[in-house]
Amino acid sequence: MKECLKRFMEWLKKLLLLDYDEEVAVHCIKCSPELYEDVTEGFPTFVITKNDKGYSPGDYLVLKEYDAELEALTGRTVRTSIMCIEEENEGLKPGYCVLGIEED
Secondary structure, eight states, rough: HHHHHHHHHHHHHHHHHHOOOOOOOEEEEEEEEHHHHHTTTOEEEEEESSSSSSSOOOOEEEEEEEEOOOOEEHHHHHHHEEEEEEETTTTTOTEEEEEEEEOO
């Protein structure tokens, strides 16, 4: 019940503060089973990915679990919100970014 109330309040906040001129994008990427588990268990998470999709804070990022051994998607997905983005850091390869995400 507490979780339902929390989700309802988040939905209500989004509804009341919705800016109809603002577009929110949804991006999909593959992720490891370890990252999938971290996100679904509520750990604060950062994702390093190619910066080729025009990511912005407030956009949604759908993580699709990928099994490298089977070379296939598992079918499990989780939707997250992009909280922040770091594009320029001396530890990043050119063309990559760090996304701070939170399960939606």
